[in-house]
Amino acid sequence: MLSLVPEIYQMKKSIRSSRKDLDRLRLNLFQKQIRNIYENVPFYREVFKKLHIAPEDFQKIHDLRKLPIIMKEDIRNNREKFFNEKMNSEKCFHSFSSGSTGQPFSSYFDKRCWVRKKYLSKLRARFSCGIHLGDRVAIFESEPAENLKRLNGFHPLRDLLLYIQYFSIFDDIDALLKRLIEFKPQNAYGPQSFFFYFAREVQKNKQTLSFLKRIYTSSEYGQRHAAQFIRDILQVEIYDIYGSTEFKEVSWECEQHQGYHINEDEVICEILNGNIPAAPGEVGEIVLTDLRNHAMPLIRYRIHDRGKILQENCPCGRTFSLMLPVAGRASEYIRLPDGEKISPFRFTTAIEKFSGLLQYQFIQESRADIVIKVIIDEKTSAKTFTNIEQMIKNITKGQMRVTVRKTDRILPEENGKFKVVKNMIQEPALA
Numbered sequence: 001m002l003s004l005v006p007e008i009y010q011m012k013k014s015i016r017s018s019r020k021d022l023d024r025l026r027l028n029l030f031q032k033q034i035r036n037i038y039e040n041v042p043f044y045r046e047v048f049k050k051l052h053i054a055p056e057d058f059q060k061i062h063d064l065r066k067l068p069i070i071m072k073e074d075i076r077n078n079r080e081k082f083f084n085e086k087m088n089s090e091k092c093f094h095s096f097s098s099g100s101t102g103q104p105f106s107s108y109f110d111k112r113c114w115v116r117k118k119y120l121s122k123l124r125a126r127f128s129c130g131i132h133l134g135d136r137v138a139i140f141e142s143e144p145a146e147n148l149k150r151l152n153g154f155h156p157l158r159d160l161l162l163y164i165q166y167f168s169i170f171d172d173i174d175a176l177l178k179r180l181i182e183f184k185p186q187n188a189y190g191p192q193s194f195f196f197y198f199a200r201e202v203q204k205n206k207q208t209l210s211f212l213k214r215i216y217t218s219s220e221y222g223q224r225h226a227a228q229f230i231r232d233i234l235q236v237e238i239y240d241i242y243g244s245t246e247f248k249e250v251s252w253e254c255e256q257h258q259g260y261h262i263n264e265d266e267v268i269c270e271i272l273n274g275n276i277p278a279a280p281g282e283v284g285e286i287v288l289t290d291l292r293n294h295a296m297p298l299i300r301y302r303i304h305d306r307g308k309i310l311q312e313n314c315p316c317g318r319t320f321s322l323m324l325p326v327a328g329r330a331s332e333y334i335r336l337p338d339g340e341k342i343s344p345f346r347f348t349t350a351i352e353k354f355s356g357l358l359q360y361q362f363i364q365e366s367r368a369d370i371v372i373k374v375i376i377d378e379k380t381s382a383k384t385f386t387n388i389e390q391m392i393k394n395i396t397k398g399q400m401r402v403t404v405r406k407t408d409r410i411l412p413e414e415n416g417k418f419k420v421v422k423n424m425i426q427e428p429a430l431a
C-alpha cells in the first residue's frame, strides 16, 4: 500500500499538469506497454515478427497505428495468447461481463493496475467533482440484493475515505427510499434510467431528498431530457461517466459539462472510421489502448461504442482531453427493409429536439415495424406524437410502419441496463 503513495501523488498532479508533461508521461507509459507486449504477450510477439517491427519503431503515440485493431472475438478464441506469459492468471484480478451480445468475456488485471482502475482513478474523478472526504455514497448496482450483502459487509475504503452502502436497483422502490432516507447519502451512483424512474417515484410521493446533492451516472447512453428531469425533481448535480468492464472508467464529466475528460494517463482513446482515424470532431468507433494493464493488455481494442473527440479545452482548466460518447452500439442499429443500417445517433439527436419528452426507447419489432415508447410530461400535446411519427418516417425513408406509444415506465433489460435502441430481429449480420 505504501508503494502507492507516489502513484497517488502523480495521479493527482497529472489531472492539471501541463500538456507537455502529460504527453511525456503518456509516451513513457506507451513505450513501456509496447515493450511489455513485445516481450511477454505471445500474440504481439507474433505480430511484431510478421510486420517486421520492433519496440524501437514506436517513437510517438501515433505509431500505435502500426498495430492491428482487435476485438473481443479475437481474444475469446485465443485467450492465452493475449495473456502476459510471465504472470499467473490465478493471481490476477478479473472482471466478468456478459456483454451486450450475450457472449461472456473476462478481463484480467495485474494488482497495481486493478487498484488504480477500480479505486484510485474513480476516487480521483469523484473528488475533483464534488465528493468530499467522509461523505456518504449510495451505490445502486444492477445486481440482486443478496449479491450485495458481502459488499455491504466490507469495503476496503469503508470508513477510511467515504461511507459507502450498496443498493439493488431491483429492490422495491418504497423500501429503497426508506433505506436511503435513513442513510442520507450526499452522493449516489448508478444507471441514469434507474434515477429517472426513482425521480418519478419521488415526484409521485411528493417527497424531498434534500440530503442528496450529486448523482453520478454510468453504463448507459444518457438521455438529455431524462437527465434534466432528474436534476429538476431531485435538485442534484449530475455527472455522467463513460467506461467499460475491460477498461473501467475511461472518461468522466466535470462540473462544466462540456464533454468527458479522458483518463489520459490510463488509456489512449482513438476514434476511427473503419480503420482510419476519424476527422477531428467526427463521430466514429471508439478504439482503446490500455497504458497500465500489463497482465492482459488490450491494445487498439474496438469496444463497439461510438463517440467523438472534442477539440476544445475545458473551461475547468483540467488537462485531460475531452471526448463525447454517443448512442450507437453496432448491435443497436435499425435496419431498413432494403438493408440500409441507420445509426441510433440519428434517431436520438432528432427526438431530443422535442420538448416535453422525458424518456424514450426505439424498438425495431420486425423488418418493417418500429415502435417508439415515450414517457412525456402532462403538458405535451397530441401533436408531438404526430410530429415524432413523421420525423421517424422521414429518417426510415418511408420504409417502416411507425408507432409512437405513450407509456408510464420503460423497463431496463434483465441485466439492469437500459437500451435506447433495441433491435428485436436476430440477425448476425447486424454486428
Ligand SMILES: [Zn+2]
Binding pocket: 254, 255, 256, 257, 261, 314, 315, 316, 317, 318
Ligand atoms: Zn472540465
